[in-house]
Amino acid sequence: MRDQNPLALEQQVCFALSVAARSVVAIYRPLLEPMGLTHPQYLVMLALWGESPLTQRRLSELLALDPGTLSPLLKRLEAIGYLRRERDPADERSLAITLTDSGRELRAEALKIPPAVVARLGLPIEDLQRLHGALTQVIAAAS
Amino acid sequence: MRDQNPLALEQQVCFALSVAARSVVAIYRPLLEPMGLTHPQYLVMLALWGESPLTQRRLSELLALDPGTLSPLLKRLEAIGYLRRERDPADERSLAITLTDSGRELRAEALKIPPAVVARLGLPIEDLQRLHGALTQVIAAAS
DNA sequence: GGCCAATAGTTTGTGCCCCAACTATTGTTA
DNA sequence: TAACAATAGTTGGGGCACAAACTATTGGCC
Numbered sequence: 001m002r003d004q005n006p007l008a009l010e011q012q013v014c015f016a017l018s019v020a021a022r023s024v025v026a027i028y029r030p031l032l033e034p035m036g037l038t039h040p041q042y043l044v045m046l047a048l049w050g051e052s053p054l055t056q057r058r059l060s061e062l063l064a065l066d067p068g069t070l071s072p073l074l075k076r077l078e079a080i081g082y083l084r085r086e087r088d089p090a091d092e093r094s095l096a097i098t099l100t101d102s103g104r105e106l107r108a109e110a111l112k113i114p115p116a117v118v119a120r121l122g123l124p125i126e127d128l129q130r131l132h133g134a135l136t137q138v139i140a141a142a143s
Numbered sequence: 144m145r146d147q148n149p150l151a152l153e154q155q156v157c158f159a160l161s162v163a164a165r166s167v168v169a170i171y172r173p174l175l176e177p178m179g180l181t182h183p184q185y186l187v188m189l190a191l192w193g194e195s196p197l198t199q200r201r202l203s204e205l206l207a208l209d210p211g212t213l214s215p216l217l218k219r220l221e222a223i224g225y226l227r228r229e230r231d232p233a234d235e236r237s238l239a240i241t242l243t244d245s246g247r248e249l250r251a252e253a254l255k256i257p258p259a260v261v262a263r264l265g266l267p268i269e270d271l272q273r274l275h276g277a278l279t280q281v282i283a284a285a286s
Numbered sequence: 287g288g289c290c291a292a293t294a295g296t297t298t299g300t301g302c303c304c305c306a307a308c309t310a311t312t313g314t315t316a
Numbered sequence: 317t318a319a320c321a322a323t324a325g326t327t328g329g330g331g332c333a334c335a336a337a338c339t340a341t342t343g344g345c346c
Contacts, residue, residue, distance in 0.1 A: 005193075007189055007253060007256075007257065008193065009205065012186075012189065013278070014164075015186055017160070018183075019278075020278040020281045020285070021161050021164040023285035023286065024285055027285055028157060029304090038330095039332095040332065040333095043152065043157075046150055046152040046155065050148075055294085056294075057294060063162075064165070064166070067295060068333080069332065071296060072296090072331085072332090076331085092340075093294040093342070094341095107150065114149045121281070123280065127280070131159075131274075137266065137270070138163045141265055142163070142169070142264060165334095169334090172334090181300095181301065182302095183303095199324075199325070200325085203324095203325095210325060211305075211327080212304070213325095214326060214327085234311080234312070234324085235324095237323090237325085
């Protein structure tokens, strides 16, 4: 029999979600550390490897991140030389975020990350894909 | 056909996990705000409603939280009157965390939260249970 | 053209998260 | 029993996350 207490910690989805997110990010930490990246910074790089330049606003949408979070984060990535932040001459409000050569070259290193994480987790790819689908549903439902 | 790029942002489980966790916590925010709680503080209260007193160390294990995170968080909960922090006379290193009457009474209010969240998400309970199982697997795999 | 609303970013404040260094207490062992 | 190791918690630093207040630019409209 399941615990009937609706406030039981162990059966809260929000708790499992928080712990899982932190646990998985913790797996990335030692892998990203040699590249000088945190996990949120890694996600920014993924977005830029997919398309560069991007406006900061577009990045903010893609990553579902507050502008107030993204702004200093991008400054750090600029400081370590992975990207440039330049105002769009056609619209001085907008910031164009562009990969530098150094940022582009980092992608080769990053290719090792996903297989390393999957190996470390030791879960079947199909399970991870199913999980990804379920999470996508939750994200859509929460929006 | 799936995107074959292993670094595609949209198919990273870690990204879906981060966004889903933030999105779901965002649903709790307005519900917890009247009680004066943040989501991590709510999780502490769930643990204490399950068992009180608890040592800070035990809480740290239950919530998978760093002592350095938990320590100030518990001070805030003490400041708003939901719990007491007292050294164990038998072992002065240990902190006993005990619900106050006010903290105990809060549980009645909190009973409204899970159904409100489930309603807001609008997903079938079975889906949420499946998701919880998958997340539990990931947490175990990551440990 | 001049006012006004909308838009893009920035800054500040509060809190979470982890790490590393630290203090204080307790347990172990030569 | 005196040294030493282990344990519990605290503190400070760097970074993330979000809200609210702010600046600067742009677009629409009289």
